[in-house]
Amino acid sequence: MPNRFPLLVFDWDGTLVDSAQAIVEALQGACIDLGLEPPTDERARHIIGLGLKDALRYAVPHVAEKDYRQLVERYRVHFLARDDSMSLFPGVREGLAELQRAEFLLAIATGKSRRGLERALDQMQLRSFFVSSRCADEGYSKPHPGMLQAVMDELAVPANETLMIGDTTHDLEMAVNAGVRGVGVAYGAHPKAQLLAAKPMACLDTAADLFAWLNANG
Secondary structure (H helix, E strand, C coil), X not given: CCCCCCEEEECCECCCECCHXXXXXXXXXXXXXXXXXXXXXXXXXXXXCCCHHHHHHHHCCCCCHHHHHHHHHHHHHHHHCCHHHXXXXXXXXXXXXXXXXXXXXXXXXXXXXXXXXXXXXXXXXXXXXXXXXXXXXXXXXXXXXXXXXXXXXXXXXXXXXXXXXXXXXXXXXXHHHCCCEEEEECCCCCCHHHHHHCCCXXXXXXXXXXXXXXXXXX
């Protein structure tokens, strides 16, 4: 029986990889290094998944755009120092392998830079699972539909056969903007209540629940 949604597009941070807290702490640490007031945990979590400028504009509105480069450099130092604290959520590798065996097309749409995603794919040894990926520095940031549309165009899969999976309202709003159905995961950056307000097909509490749902409903 053909898959209902042949193309499954995953967000990265907070959906496949347990990295949300590392992102929050790295941004706060970068601000402290530069003598800036750091964002609260809640404000920093909200920007996960956004492109760089949109993220900084929201998280640190008191910082001039001309100072972003220095802030990003310090953020990168803090983020890389937290490599050991980041890992795949339990069941992700096995879940992706099962979906691949079931002949789903697996792709990524992420707020990471291309450089950051390529490094992360190798570090987590996930490169072989994905047939396409798009990053925020290659076009528009979420929730603009550009990343999803580019993946669908590349793989020649229509919107009604595509499913977006993510842990933020940015992911789910991008799906709506692209005419794609969305599934939320409540174990990442944004609270479950916010995800449910975006009316996803489902909102799952663990990665194991997610992959079980995808196998049953995808």
